[in-house]
Amino acid sequence: MFGSRIAGMGHYVPDRVVKNDDLSQWMDTTDEWIVQRTGIRERRWVEGDVGAAELAEHASRQALEEAGLSPSDIDMILFATLSPDICFPGSGCLLQARLGIPGVPALDVRNQCSGFLYSLSVADQFIRTGAMKRILVVGAEVHSTGLDLSTRGRDVTVIFGDGAGAAILEQTEGESRILDTELHADGRYAEMLMAEAPASRLNPRLSVEMLEAGRQFPKMDGKAVFKQAVERLPEVIHSVLRRNGVALADVALLVPHQANLRINEMVARQLNFPFEKVYNNIQRYGNTTAASIPIALHEAAGEGRLKKGDYVLLAGFGSGFTWGASLVRW
Numbered sequence: 001m002f003g004s005r006i007a008g009m010g011h012y013v014p015d016r017v018v019k020n021d022d023l024s025q026w027m028d029t030t031d032e033w034i035v036q037r038t039g040i041r042e043r044r045w046v047e048g049d050v051g052a053a054e055l056a057e058h059a060s061r062q063a064l065e066e067a068g069l070s071p072s073d074i075d076m077i078l079f080a081t082l083s084p085d086i087c088f089p090g091s092g093c094l095l096q097a098r099l100g101i102p103g104v105p106a107l108d109v110r111n112q113c114s115g116f117l118y119s120l121s122v123a124d125q126f127i128r129t130g131a132m133k134r135i136l137v138v139g140a141e142v143h144s145t146g147l148d149l150s151t152r153g154r155d156v157t158v159i160f161g162d163g164a165g166a167a168i169l170e171q172t173e174g175e176s177r178i179l180d181t182e183l184h185a186d187g188r189y190a191e192m193l194m195a196e197a198p199a200s201r202l203n204p205r206l207s208v209e210m211l212e213a214g215r216q217f218p219k220m221d222g223k224a225v226f227k228q229a230v231e232r233l234p235e236v237i238h239s240v241l242r243r244n245g246v247a248l249a250d251v252a253l254l255v256p257h258q259a260n261l262r263i264n265e266m267v268a269r270q271l272n273f274p275f276e277k278v279y280n281n282i283q284r285y286g287n288t289t290a291a292s293i294p295i296a297l298h299e300a301a302g303e304g305r306l307k308k309g310d311y312v313l314l315a316g317f318g319s320g321f322t323w324g325a326s327l328v329r330w
């Protein structure tokens with residue numbers, strides 16, 4: 001039975017470091033508040049006109065190199081982002097042009113913090129059926145150009161950072177593979193974490209009044225997101241383990257989405273899973289949404305936290321609401 005294994009990974013963050021104290025030049029906030037509520041100490045922001053596809057190109061080229069492949073070996077691109085370079089076409093097409101592989105299908109996935117998990121699952125299905133042999137899955141975000149830097153937006157702005165993470169999925173008949181991905185969504189909560197404008201359901205899509213009201217900036221009901229995340233994540237983790245007959249005690253590493261260190265601590269506590277086996281790097285990058293899981297997974301692998309044959313769990317929750325978990329045999 002065909003499956004897909006991760007043949008190589010890459011990640012990239014911009015050079016510009018924005019510390020918590022740097023944010024207080026624009027808004028009323030403090031390092032202490034941000035660290036205490038979120039665990040974040042700094043994040044990376046792009047400088048100038050840099051879009052998600054550019055960050056993704058860096059991460060993708062690194063992933064290709066790690067896999068010993070060149071762009072022409074790729075059969076398909078899946079690009080997860082909530083911050084596409086332009087309204088349309090998708091950033092997958094822009095990345096495909098940057099990689100110089102015309103003709104290769106490119107699909108954008110718009111599932112926010114669960115975008116990488118959704119993409120991984122889609123790629124895995126294409127490979128299992130034998131339709132594709134190698135798929136580049138990339139999550140990349142440029143949040144910094146779309147954040148409200150005034151005090152009005154401080155609850156959201158302090159948590160987001162820019163970055164990209166990529167994985168090459170390759171067909172395999174071996175044991176190291178993506179075992180399963182369980183995905184969920186609940187659109188009843190769509191407006192609890194959203195960036196509303198420009199919007200096709202508004203006519204005009206964007207106006208001076210809307211800009212003045214800040215409707216182009218992300219808005220969040222932080223408490224509702226927190227509450228749902230700490231319920232849905234343990235639930236989906238238990239479920240994906242159960243349906244694959246794997247015990248939580250046999251999981252070597254949990255790599256959760258990096259939304260808030262407190263969420264990850266609470267999830268570990270609810271699972272009764274040792275926090276040392278939960279990988280976190282939100283302290284350095286903030287929440288990079290679709291990029292956060294692949295950046296964290298690549299860093300964890302680079303630090304020698306994963307051995308061949310280990311069970312690794314990836315799990316994420318975010319806007320939509322969407323959530324999911326992947327069980328991977330490393």
Ligand code: COA
Nearest residue numbers: 029030033037113154155158222223225226259260317318
């Ligand atoms: N700096 C200083 N004060 C801030 C602030 C900031 N950056 N952001 C909000 N505050 C203030 C609020 O104005 C409020 O003040 P008030 O009590 O005078 O009204 C106070 O801090 C508490 O705000 P609240 O929003 O209730 O805080 P919270 O405890 O819910 O923490 C989050 C806010 C955003 C850290 C938290 O809700 C959270 O992490 N939620 C999950 C968010 C998430 O994961 N999003 C991404 C999902 S993918």
